[in-house]
Amino acid sequence: MEYQKLMLEKQDRVCLVKINHPEALNALNTVILQELDRAFDEIAADPETDVVILTGEGRSFVAGADIAEMSVMKAEEGRRFGELGAAVFRKIELMAKPVIAAVNGFALGGGCELAMACDIRIASAKAKFGQPEVGLGITPGFSGTQRLPRLVGLGKAKELIYTAAVIHAEEACRIGLVNKVVEPEELMNECMAMAKTIAAKAPLAVRYAKEAINRGVETDMDTGIVIENGLFGLCFATTDQKEGMEAFLWKRKPEFKGN
Numbered sequence: 001m002e003y004q005k006l007m008l009e010k011q012d013r014v015c016l017v018k019i020n021h022p023e024a025l026n027a028l029n030t031v032i033l034q035e036l037d038r039a040f041d042e043i044a045a046d047p048e049t050d051v052v053i054l055t056g057e058g059r060s061f062v063a064g065a066d067i068a069e070m071s072v073m074k075a076e077e078g079r080r081f082g083e084l085g086a087a088v089f090r091k092i093e094l095m096a097k098p099v100i101a102a103v104n105g106f107a108l109g110g111g112c113e114l115a116m117a118c119d120i121r122i123a124s125a126k127a128k129f130g131q132p133e134v135g136l137g138i139t140p141g142f143s144g145t146q147r148l149p150r151l152v153g154l155g156k157a158k159e160l161i162y163t164a165a166v167i168h169a170e171e172a173c174r175i176g177l178v179n180k181v182v183e184p185e186e187l188m189n190e191c192m193a194m195a196k197t198i199a200a201k202a203p204l205a206v207r208y209a210k211e212a213i214n215r216g217v218e219t220d221m222d223t224g225i226v227i228e229n230g231l232f233g234l235c236f237a238t239t240d241q242k243e244g245m246e247a248f249l250w251k252r253k254p255e256f257k258g259n
C-alpha cells in the first residue's frame with residue numbers, strides 16, 4: 001500500500017514502520033494517524049510479519065500531536081481528534097503481533113503516548129520523554145492519562161503530567177517507562193535483535209501471551225487466570241506446541257510454522 005508519511009520495510013518476519021515527517025519532528029496530524037491506522041491493519045493481516053518495530057525519521061520519535069492543527073480546533077473537533085488518536089493507539093496495543101517502539105529522539109505528548117501503546121520501548125540515550133500538554137492548555141489526549149499510571153504508578157504519572165516535565169531516557173528507564181537505553185548508533189540493531197529473537201519463537205504462543213497479559217491487566221486476578229487458562233489450552237491445538245516440545249525432547253532446534 002502507498003503511504004505519504006510512513007515508510008514500511010520488511011526483513012526476516014519483522015516489519016519496520018517509520019513515521020516520516022521530520023520537518024515537524026514527526027508531529028502527528030490527522031493524515032499520519034489515518035495512515036498508522038491503515039498500516040497496522042495491513043501488518044496485522046500480513047502472513048509474512050510476526051513482529052513490528054515503530055520509529056521516527058530524523059532526530060525525533062514523535063514530538064506530539066500537531067499543535068498547528070489542534071490550535072484552531074473547537075471542542076467537538078478536539079474530542080474527535082482525541083478519539084482518532086486513542087483508537088489508533090488502542091489498535092496498536094491490541095494487535096496480536098508484538099510492537100517494539102524504537103525511541104530515537106523526542107517522545108513528547110502524543111509521542112510518549114504512542115510509545116506507551118507499544119509492547120516494549122527501547123530508547124536511544126538521546127531520547128526525551130514527557131507529557132507537556134498542560135503547558136499548552138490541554139490534558140494528554142491519546143490515552144496518556146490511562147497508560148502512564150499503569151506503567152510508572154499513580155504518583156509519578158501525576159507528577160509528570162501536572163508539571164509537564166521532560167525527562168531523559170535514563171530517568172524514563174529508572175521509572176519503568178522504557179525497557180532499555182542504548183547508544184543512539186546501536187538503537188536499530190538492538191531493536192532488530194530483540195524483534196528477531198521474538199520472531200524465532202512460536203508466533204501463536206507469543207500472540208496468546210500478549211493477549212493474556214493485555215486482557216489480564218485490565219481485569220481482576222481470578223478472571224485473568226481464567227483468560228490465561230483458555231489461551232494456554234489453545235496452544236495445545238497448535239502444531240508449534242508439538243514441534244517445540246518434540247524438539248526439546250530430541251535435543252534439536254524447533255522449526256516453528258506459525259500454526
Ligand SMILES: C/C=C/C(=O)SCCNC(=O)CCNC(=O)[C@H](O)C(C)(C)COP(=O)(O)OP(=O)(O)OC[C@H]1O[C@@H](n2cnc3c(N)ncnc32)[C@H](O)[C@@H]1OP(=O)(O)O
Pocket residue numbers: 023024025027028063064065066067068082085106108109110111132133136140141142
Ligand atoms: C493529544 C496529544 C497532544 C499533544 O501531543 S500536545 C503536543 C505535545 N508536544 C509538545 O508540546 C512538544 C512541542 N515541540 C517542542 O517543544 C519542540 O519542537 C522540541 C522541544 C521538541 C524541539 O525543539 P527544537 O529542537 O528547538 O525544534 P523546533 O524548531 O521547535 O521544531 C522543529 C519544527 O518542528 C515543529 N514541531 C515540533 N513539535 C511540533 C508539534 N508537536 N506540532 C507541530 N509542529 C511541531 C516546530 O514548529 C518546527 O517547525 P518550523 O521549523 O516550521 O518552525
